[in-house]
Structures are given as structure tokens and as C-alpha cells.
Amino acid sequence: xxxxxxxxxxxxxxxxxxxxxxxxxxxxxxxxxxxxxxxxxxxxxxxxxxxxxxxxxxxxxxxxxxxxxxxxxxxxxxxxxxxxxxxxxxxxxxxxxxxxxxxxxxxxxxxxxxxxxxxxxxxxxxxxxxxxxxxxxxxxxxxxxxxxxxxxxxxxxxxxxxxxxxxxxxxxxxxxxxxxxxxxxxxxxxxxxxxxxxxxxxxxxxxxxxxxxxxxxxxxxxxxxxxxxxxxxxxxxxxxxxxxxxxxxxxxxxxxxxxxxxxxxxxxxxxxxxxxxxxxxxxxxxxxxxxxxxxxxxxxx
Amino acid sequence: xxxxxxxxxxxxxxxxxxxxxxxxxxxxxxxxxxxxxxxxxxxxxxxxxxxxxxxxxxxxxxxxxxxxxxxxxxxxxxxxxxxxxxxxxxxxxxxxxxxxxxxxxxxxxxxxxxxxxxxxxxxxxxxxxxxxxxxxxxxxxxxxxxxxxxxxxxxxxxxxxxxxxxxxxxxxxxxxxxxxxxxxxxxxxxxxxxxxxxxxxxxxxxxxxxxxxxxxxxxxxxxxxxxxxxxxxxxxxxxxxxxxxxxxxxxxxxxxxxxxxxxxxxxxxxxxxxxxxxxxxxxxxxxxxxxxxxxxxxxxxxxxxxxxxxxxxxxxxxxxxxxxxxxxxxxxxxxxxxxxxxxxxxxxxxxxxxxxxxxxxxxxxxxxxxxxxxxxxxxxxxxxxxxxxxxxxxxxxxxxxxxxxxxxxxxxxxxxxxxxxxxxxxxxxxxxxxxxxxxxxxxxxxxxxxxxxxxxxxxxxxxxxxxxxxxxxxxxxxxxxxxxx
Numbered sequence: 001x002x003x004x005x006x007x008x009x010x011x012x013x014x015x016x017x018x019x020x021x022x023x024x025x026x027x028x029x030x031x032x033x034x035x036x037x038x039x040x041x042x043x044x045x046x047x048x049x050x051x052x053x054x055x056x057x058x059x060x061x062x063x064x065x066x067x068x069x070x071x072x073x074x075x076x077x078x079x080x081x082x083x084x085x086x087x088x089x090x091x092x093x094x095x096x097x098x099x100x101x102x103x104x105x106x107x108x109x110x111x112x113x114x115x116x117x118x119x120x121x122x123x124x125x126x127x128x129x130x131x132x133x134x135x136x137x138x139x140x141x142x143x144x145x146x147x148x149x150x151x152x153x154x155x156x157x158x159x160x161x162x163x164x165x166x167x168x169x170x171x172x173x174x175x176x177x178x179x180x181x182x183x184x185x186x187x188x189x190x191x192x193x194x195x196x197x198x199x200x201x202x203x204x205x206x207x208x209x210x211x212x213x214x215x216x217x218x219x220x221x222x223x224x225x226x227x228x229x230x231x232x233x234x235x236x237x238x239x240x241x242x243x244x245x246x247x248x249x250x251x252x253x254x255x256x257x258x259x260x261x262x263x264x265x266x267x268x269x270x271x272x273x274x275x276x277x278x279x280x281x282x283x284x285x286x287x288x289x290x291x292x293x294x295x296x297x298x299x300x301x
Numbered sequence: 302x303x304x305x306x307x308x309x310x311x312x313x314x315x316x317x318x319x320x321x322x323x324x325x326x327x328x329x330x331x332x333x334x335x336x337x338x339x340x341x342x343x344x345x346x347x348x349x350x351x352x353x354x355x356x357x358x359x360x361x362x363x364x365x366x367x368x369x370x371x372x373x374x375x376x377x378x379x380x381x382x383x384x385x386x387x388x389x390x391x392x393x394x395x396x397x398x399x400x401x402x403x404x405x406x407x408x409x410x411x412x413x414x415x416x417x418x419x420x421x422x423x424x425x426x427x428x429x430x431x432x433x434x435x436x437x438x439x440x441x442x443x444x445x446x447x448x449x450x451x452x453x454x455x456x457x458x459x460x461x462x463x464x465x466x467x468x469x470x471x472x473x474x475x476x477x478x479x480x481x482x483x484x485x486x487x488x489x490x491x492x493x494x495x496x497x498x499x500x501x502x503x504x505x506x507x508x509x510x511x512x513x514x515x516x517x518x519x520x521x522x523x524x525x526x527x528x529x530x531x532x533x534x535x536x537x538x539x540x541x542x543x544x545x546x547x548x549x550x551x552x553x554x555x556x557x558x559x560x561x562x563x564x565x566x567x568x569x570x571x572x573x574x575x576x577x578x579x580x581x582x583x584x585x586x587x588x589x590x591x592x593x594x595x596x597x598x599x600x601x602x603x604x605x606x607x608x609x610x611x612x613x614x615x616x617x618x619x620x621x622x623x624x625x626x627x628x629x630x631x632x633x634x635x636x637x638x639x640x641x642x643x644x645x646x647x648x649x650x651x652x653x654x655x656x657x658x659x660x661x662x663x664x665x666x667x668x669x670x671x672x673x674x675x676x677x678x679x680x681x682x683x684x685x686x687x688x689x690x691x692x693x694x695x696x697x698x699x700x701x702x703x704x705x706x707x708x709x710x711x712x713x714x715x716x717x718x719x720x721x722x723x724x725x726x727x728x729x730x731x732x733x734x735x736x737x738x739x740x741x742x743x744x745x746x747x748x749x750x751x752x753x754x755x756x757x758x759x760x761x762x763x764x765x766x767x768x769x770x771x772x773x774x775x776x777x778x779x780x781x782x783x784x785x786x
Contacts, residue, residue: 070742136451137777139775139776139777141757141759141760141761141775142759143755143757143759143760144434144757144759145755145757147752147755149757149759149760151760151761151775151777154741156765157744157765157766236765236766245557248556248557249556249557250556251556252552252553252555252556252557253553253556255552256549256550256552256553256556257549258721258766258767259545259548259549259552259564259566259766259767259768259769259770261770271786273452283746283765284746284761284763284772284777285740285745285746285747285748286746286747286748286760286761286762286775287740287747287748287749287750288747288748288749288750288752288755288760289736289750289751289752290751290752
């Protein structure tokens, strides 16, 4: 049970409450800053303390994400697909845990159930994309010279991600799973409003054969951290949900310091398909190699 | 033998391309709404031949109101004509442009060489034919966009602003205009201030093709003109090719607007030679990688990595090959190395050569004679370069090669990727599995294996990291010019 209301009557034995920590490099440290913020239920009752992550936590997480990136990208697409599928398995197992947590944070039961089911669906859908988007979006290019030439999508690298505020579980899944399907690694800031599910989701990831550092999850204050997400020189792309125009401008200006790819999404947006979130975090790499003259230089593949 | 053999001169006789069949007007206005008009600024600037320093023509300087007029013309053409036209008709116009360019290929090549300083061999065999090929390839996409984007509806963006550099003036114009037109957009294009002529000749050709007025507008000027175009509120997309610094300024300046952006920026490409490579071919590849177009190439192979076991041999053969490069009159068909594009760029290159010397690196330059007039730089290489050397880190955009050595595959991959850029890379080895190891681990948008500096309209081009985002060319390049819903 996620609930640990100190106000309620306790039955013996006393519940052993979980300490909500952040997730960096496959480990669950507390924030280095020692700061915390309280999460309270709708009636103002205490639920838990969560870490108020610092810039230094973010920087540590980027180091972990960078260290994990090449190895994760080098995994076979089949292996990445199975790993993401296992995330769905681990999540499904914890249905009651997540739903209880959402209820504690103020969700209605039907909404919690709907979001949980949609979340599992989404991960299973994404798992299937891992070994397919490359085929769909690759090409062999019929160049006019005697060369074999092909283009394939490849991971952009390390992605900084600011999750939606209003979807406790689906928001964090959307903010990290498409990126990792495509071989990227992620540093994600959880919803300020619903941080608990993000930490519990980290426990799902930690038991899903996902190498440490592929997804790193911070809890904390968006206004404090977003400029650091935008300015870090070893982050290749930034994705963020539900950002107001003022913040978007501030983020974009800093993101230009190292030509980050930036994408701003709205939670309700139906025009994007799941695979679009994968492809936005891909580069297209084109490779050339000479062909020993096939019927003269005019021919090509 | 007491008697020495007579000294044989291997000097090539001059073989200059004729300039008689071309016309360059004394003065060019701005191409707005289908006609050449005087700039509202009433100002003009000279464009010169960098090989002779002679003035070729006067070019209009577009100010803020001129840019506004061009965007208005483009908007009008978009709403009244171009967006309503059947896609197959758009295709026909673009095919026409391709054909007209092929017909006037010689003229374009000569003017490109006179205005920009590149050798006629390159403008004739690469720039102009490739420019025509870009129009021809993209023409056919106009009525086939639905096939390029499965499950999506592609619609044009509207008015696109395009800013291009001086290293491949006509080719970059074609590279930008062709896909934008095919996708149904109208265009305001700004060429670089030192190389406006072929873009203006291209405007003549748009007119001859009967392209509806205002579909393509060409405005000339320097950085400020570009700034006005980027800042114009009625431009839907900016496509920029140029330096990383300016690219970052543009990315910052459009923050929060709905403008789409593609950036094709600088590079510092690694060209990697393994001990099992075909050495002579690799040496040709090194030369083509860095001395092609005087090194004014964003994807130039400016960092050479040679495996230690063959470093001495490669260096010997490379220097020998470099000595045979002919530097001089760009219009001469024997010329390999033309003029540096501008005085300013020559100063930049010299600054970096001085830095290299000050860093204590060993420099080699060929012995070729250099004309008295014009801007020239002999093919140059530095050996003993470290990762920390400035000439190994910053883009020089000139015929200057930084040579480093390596021992292992992992080492060279680390070194090659240790740069903020990621536009291109080269790999030379006869071992297929090694090629694929390298090509999959190099963080670069274009990887040439056992070849270098090859381009094709069907082949997407563009970078990772600070070399920009978005692709140009091929099916992937179309995405830069459409809205997908």
C-alpha cells in the first residue's frame, strides 16, 4: 500500500512505509541536495515525502544516461523489444499497487483503472515497434553513381524529458518509453502533481531487464529544473509536455546552445501516433559504399 | 652516367573555359513577384571574382521592406495559385526547370566558377549537373507525397524562407528550392552575399519556365537581410545552411514561434584509414575529402585518422599526391584547387594556419605557384596533431587537413566521435565487417565507406548533434517541407 496516512488509526503490526527516492543509473539514491517536498492527499493528509531533485542530481543522471546509451543502442532490436514488453509484464503485475497509489493521489477509481489499462496497452504497443520502425522508415536510395546507398534511423542519444502534469502513469510512460524503444536513454522529470507513480514505475523498470541508466527518473520542481534540462551540453534532445509559451521560449533559447532537438507536446493531442514519438527522437544516417562497376557507372541500386 | 637527362617540364598548357557565351548584367535587382525590381534600400553591393578581384556585377541589397515585399509576393502566390494547382502541374513546372538548367549548364558552370572561385571541373561536373538532378528528382515527388508518408496526410507549410551559403551556391539553391516546390510551398530564398549570381540566373530560368509569379522569390544581401527573413511573421519555415554559430542564433530567435526549422550546419569530419585499406584509393579519398572545393565543404574530411602502422607510408604518398594538385585559374580545365571564396575567408584560414604553427604542429604545404592577384591557399596539412589542438576541433572551411594517428578500432571511434559536430565521416578498409562496425558507431548523418564527398538527390543529407537537424534529399528530406496530420 502506498498510503501512509499518519492521521488514520493504525492496526498492528505497523505498516512499513516506502521511502520514495529517485532513480539514477539503476540505483535508488536520495537527492544529493537533501531537500524534499511533501505529497498530501485531497484532505491534506500526509502521504509521503518525495525528493526535490537538484541540478546536480540531473547532471548525475545525464552522466548515467550517457554511459548507458551506446550499450542500449547496440542491443538487438529484438532484445529491446522483449525488454520493453517485460516492462508491461512487470507493470501488469502491480495493477493494484498503482491503482491504490493513484487513488491516494486523488484519482477516481474508474479513471485510475482506465489509465492503468491504457498504460499497459501503450507499452505493449511500443514494444512491438522496437524492431519495426527501422524497416518502415529506412530506404535504399537509387543514387546515380555506382554506389550502394542506404538510410536508416538511429538514436539521437540522451533525451531530457519533462512528463505531463496530469497523467500520473500514462504521462511518464509516454515521456520515456518511445525514447528507449529507439535506442535513446532518458532523464525524466516526473509530474509534480503526481510524483508517486513515477517512483513506483522506476521499480517496474528496475525489474524489467532494462540496464541501469537507460531511464533515470527525478522528482522535483519543473520551474527550477527545466532550464538545466534545456542547457545541458551533453543532452541531445528535449521533450516536454504541457509547457506554457513563456517557458517554451526560455527552453528553446537555451536548447540552441548545443542545437538540441526540442519537441513540445500537449497531453490531449490526438494527431500524433505513437510511432511519431519514436521517430522524433531518431536521426537518419546514410551510408555509401562503392559498387564494383555493374554494367558501367550509370547503374545503381 | 656523367650526363644528366634533360629536365622535362610536366607543366600543363593552359586550357581555359571560354567566357564568351555567358552574360552577366552590370546590375541585378531583387527577383520578387516574377520580375526583377530595384531594392527599396536603393543600395547595391559589388560581387567580385575571387580569382582576379575584378568586379563582376552590382547586386541589390534587400532591406526589411524588400524582404516584406518578397514574403508578401510568396504568400499571394501560395494562396492564389500554387496551393490550388494540381500536384501533377507543379511537377511539370519543376521538370521544366530541370530541363532548362541542363540546357544552360555550361553558362551556369562558368558563372559559378567566376563568382565563387571553384574550379570549372567541379562546377561543370558536380555542382550544375547535381542541381539539375535535384530538380528532376523532386519534380516527380509532387504528386506522390502520399506514398512518402504512410498513414499521414501531407500538406504544404506555406511560405518558406531559405538561406544558403557560398560554397555551393547553385547546388544549395536547387537543394532547397526543389523539395519545397514539390511539396507545394512558395519560397523566399537568400543566397550568400559573395555568390548571388547563379541564384539570380536561376531566377531568369524560373521566369523562362513560366513559373507563376511569386512562387520563387530571390532576395540578395548579407546577414541582416537573412535576419529580416528569419524574423518575418508570415514565414512558416526557415531552412538554413551555414555556420553552426548562425544556426544557433536562428534556433534561438524563432523560439516560441510556430516556424518550422531545419539546420544544416558545420562539421569536422573524421576520415579514418585502416591498415588494410587500399592505400592509393584512400589517398585519393583523403584528397577529395579535404581539398575538394578548396575545403569549403561542411562535410569535408578535415580530421584524418591514419592507423599507426601505415602512417609513414600514407603521409609520403599523400604529400606526393598533393604536389600534383594544380592550383590557379578556376576557369582552367586542368585546375584542381580554385580560389578561396573571399578575402574574409582567406583571413580565417590563415588565422587557423597560424594557430597550428603556434601550437607547435608540423606543417606541410605544396610548392605550387600562386597567382599574384586573387585569394589563394595552398593545400596544407598538419601532422602530430592532438585531440586538443584547435585545428582539430574547429571548422576551418579551407584546404587544411589535421592528421592524427591511432592504434585500435575503439580508440579511433572515441576520437572520431569526440566532437560537438556530427555531419559526416569516412572509413577506409577492405574488411566489410569492420566497415559496418564503424559506420554504425560513428555519430554522423552521412558515412562514406571507401569513398568520400559523394552527393545525390535521392540520398538524405544532414547531421547529428551541433551539425544541425533535419535532412535534405531523398524521401526523408521531404518531411522538412510538409505538415503531417
